[in-house]
Amino acid sequence: MGQIQLNQVTKSFGDVQVIPPLDLTIEDGEFTVFVGPSGCGKSTLLRLIAGLEDITSGHIAIDGADATNLPPAKRGLAMVFQSYALYPHMSVRKNIAFPMRMAKMPEDEQNRRIEAAAKALNLTDYLDRRPGQLSGGQRQRVAIGRAIVREPSAFLFDEPLSNLDAALRVGMRLEISEMHERLKATMIYVTHDQVEAMTMADKIVVLRAGFIEQVGSPLELYHKPRNTFVAGFIGSPKMNLIEGPEAQKHGVHTIGIRPEHVQVSKTEGTWKGTVGVAEHLGSDTYIHVHETGLGDLFTVRISGDIPVRHGDTIFLTPDMEQLHKFDENGLRLP
Amino acid sequence: MATQHSRSAARMMLAPAVVLLLGWMLVPLIMTLYFSFKKYLPLRGGDLGWAGFDNYVRFVTSSAFWPSVQATLIIVGGTLLITVVFGVLLGLLLNQPMWGQGVVRILVIAPFFVMPTVSALVWKNMFMDPVNGLFAHLWKFFGAEPVVWLSDASLFSIITIVSWQWLPFATLILLTAIQSLDGEQLEASEMDGAPVLKRFYYIVLPHLGRAITIVILIETIFLLSIFAEIFVTTGGAFGSRTLTYLIFQRVLESQNVGLGSAGGVYAIILANIVAIFLMRIVGKNLDA
Ligand SMILES: Nc1ncnc2c1ncn2[C@@H]1O[C@H](COP(=O)(O)OP(=O)(O)OP(=O)(O)O)[C@@H](O)[C@H]1O
Numbered sequence: 001m002g003q004i005q006l007n008q009v010t011k012s013f014g015d016v017q018v019i020p021p022l023d024l025t026i027e028d029g030e031f032t033v034f035v036g037p038s039g040c041g042k043s044t045l046l047r048l049i050a051g052l053e054d055i056t057s058g059h060i061a062i063d064g065a066d067a068t069n070l071p072p073a074k075r076g077l078a079m080v081f082q083s084y085a086l087y088p089h090m091s092v093r094k095n096i097a098f099p100m101r102m103a104k105m106p107e108d109e110q111n112r113r114i115e116a117a118a119k120a121l122n123l124t125d126y127l128d129r130r131p132g133q134l135s136g137g138q139r140q141r142v143a144i145g146r147a148i149v150r151e152p153s154a155f156l157f158d159e160p161l162s163n164l165d166a167a168l169r170v171g172m173r174l175e176i177s178e179m180h181e182r183l184k185a186t187m188i189y190v191t192h193d194q195v196e197a198m199t200m201a202d203k204i205v206v207l208r209a210g211f212i213e214q215v216g217s218p219l220e221l222y223h224k225p226r227n228t229f230v231a232g233f234i235g236s237p238k239m240n241l242i243e244g245p246e247a248q249k250h251g252v253h254t255i256g257i258r259p260e261h262v263q264v265s266k267t268e269g270t271w272k273g274t275v276g277v278a279e280h281l282g283s284d285t286y287i288h289v290h291e292t293g294l295g296d297l298f299t300v301r302i303s304g305d306i307p308v309r310h311g312d313t314i315f316l317t318p319d320m321e322q323l324h325k326f327d328e329n330g331l332r333l334p
Numbered sequence: 335m336a337t338q339h340s341r342s343a344a345r346m347m348l349a350p351a352v353v354l355l356l357g358w359m360l361v362p363l364i365m366t367l368y369f370s371f372k373k374y375l376p377l378r379g380g381d382l383g384w385a386g387f388d389n390y391v392r393f394v395t396s397s398a399f400w401p402s403v404q405a406t407l408i409i410v411g412g413t414l415l416i417t418v419v420f421g422v423l424l425g426l427l428l429n430q431p432m433w434g435q436g437v438v439r440i441l442v443i444a445p446f447f448v449m450p451t452v453s454a455l456v457w458k459n460m461f462m463d464p465v466n467g468l469f470a471h472l473w474k475f476f477g478a479e480p481v482v483w484l485s486d487a488s489l490f491s492i493i494t495i496v497s498w499q500w501l502p503f504a505t506l507i508l509l510t511a512i513q514s515l516d517g518e519q520l521e522a523s524e525m526d527g528a529p530v531l532k533r534f535y536y537i538v539l540p541h542l543g544r545a546i547t548i549v550i551l552i553e554t555i556f557l558l559s560i561f562a563e564i565f566v567t568t569g570g571a572f573g574s575r576t577l578t579y580l581i582f583q584r585v586l587e588s589q590n591v592g593l594g595s596a597g598g599v600y601a602i603i604l605a606n607i608v609a610i611f612l613m614r615i616v617g618k619n620l621d622a
């Protein structure tokens with residue numbers, strides 16, 4: 001229960017077409033992540049699926065049944081908003097009960113589900129508080145609780161963790177993944193965060209200006225980006241893309257090499273450059289290298305620590321196995 | 335840096351303002367209290383000495399007292415009801431995107447800028463006049479007998495006029511409150527399966543609680559003392575004599591300053607009773 005199919009869906013605000021014709025199928029039980037630069041239409045797409053925004057043309061089917069003109073409440077989907085969108089004047093219990101109350105569910109069934117959700121989300125002690133008296137993470141859990149009690153066929157998340165601090169984010173990320181394993185429900189998740197996308201997704205959808213650039217598993221996108229946009233977008237720090245003579249040596253327009261696939265030496269290597277800023281993360285070091293003659297700034301990532309200083313000369317050797325090649329249209333070459 | 339010196343300088347600087355404010359509030363209050371214990375008839379012998387509680391007793395036992403309290407409460411309550419209900423509805427309406435929004439909003443606010451005397455006269459002569467008023471024409475058009483508004487339905491007429499004046503205020507405050515409602519909350523409740531009316535009842539109305547409280551409290555302060563609207567329409571006749579108007583009649587028409595002052599003290603007490611009731615009922619909306 002929870003297969004979602006978009007068929008030639010478009011969306012325009014006035015004259016501006018935000019989503020050009022788009023086809024996408026999200027399988028039952030799949031964890032799908034939408035990523036893309038700001039303003040590319042991720043939220044819009046999610047809201048189209050939710051029914052909060054009317055689609056301009058095309059069709060949406062949920063579980064095979066046409067849902068194009070169905071109001072949001074009838075689609076059987078639950079959404080978790082970035083701002084949590086809790087009802088401030090209701091207690092946590094009432095917030096969680098709200099969708100069930102609207103569905104006129106029997107009282108004891110409501111209570112049973114509230115207790116179960118509160119237990120799963122560690123909210124039992126907070127049921128009688130108002131949202132204003134909770135921390136950000138707790139509010140987020142209430143929002144999730146409100147979504148799960150309805151037992152929806154799919155969950156929609158719009159950047160649910162972006163208001164949380166880094167530590168809490170890691171915790172909630174695990175909790176959501178855990179919840180996905182347990183409920184086996186379809187989930188669609190919008191995020192800016194590379195790590196969230198890579199770790200949580202069964203399937204990542206990369207969007208640019210409303211177009212789907214690539215759909216695939218996280219590792220597929222990492223190892224076989226279909227074009228230079230996806231190559232630059234997936235992975236952190238981003239892939240080094242090199243044009244010009246160095247690429248021509250390989251007989252292509254552009255070559256790409258990820259920062260982690262470059263060997264560093266102080267004495268010899270394929271390319272020579274000057275060390276710029278080095279970011280020491282403890283486990284890894286990111287070195288930004290200037291004056292390589294390869295175009296833009298070049299980034300390398302090495303595990304552990306390395307004693308380099310600003311201005312040192314450094315030699316770089318790419319791992320040829322991991323070289324990506326692209327033609328003049330930016331498309332991947334085998 | 336607040337040294338001893340600068341602090342005393344600050345006190346000196348503030349002193350005139352404090353004294354002025356104190357005088358402003360205390361002098362009239364004390365004079366009212368003073369006169370309320372006097373037998374003071376300016377045109378019939380002037381100051382005739384102390385009267386004890388005579389004025390107080392005479393004012394409450396007069397047959398006009400309780401009806402005037404009742405009329406005051408009906409006008410205040412009726413106006414509050416109308417302005418809050420229609421204020422919410424108009425606020426919701428004006429919040430919708432529509433053509434000519436800016437002009438419409440200004441038009442809605444306009445009545446607030448019309449002086450009470452003027453608006454009451456306009457209503458009296460142009461709408462409610464039983465011969466030439468618009469309502470009379472309307473009634474006649476449908477073949478009905480024109481209503482003599484100001485005498486047959488005097489309280490209702492005054493409530494209508496006062497509501498017309500205060501509706502813009504309520505609308506304005508409630509509109510800004512509606513605009514501050516988080517759209518995602520409404521969307522969330524929509525996804526939770528709440529139809530329009532339930533969204534209004536469970537989400538919008540609680541959100542407006544505080545704004546409604548403010549409207550009620552502020553309007554009450556001003557409505558308890560409305561005067562011009564009554565003065566130019568019914569002149570206090572036909573059961574439309576409020577406590578304020580009664581005091582006016584005692585002081586100016588019967589030239590009894592002592593009796594009027596005692597009435598003024600009763601008005602203060604009434605205002606406080608109303609305030610306590612209101613704070614009990616709606617005041618909790620202001621916390622948190
Ligand atoms: N109600 C609207 N009216 C007009 N244009 C809109 C509206 N909502 C969104 N847009 C436009 O649609 C485009 C996509 O917006 P959307 O909110 O989907 O971006 P996003 O991918 O979610 O971005 P972000 O990552 O910053 O949240 C943007 O260019 C935005 O300006």
Ligand SMILES: [Mg+2]
Nearest residue numbers: 042043044158
């Ligand atoms: Mg967005």
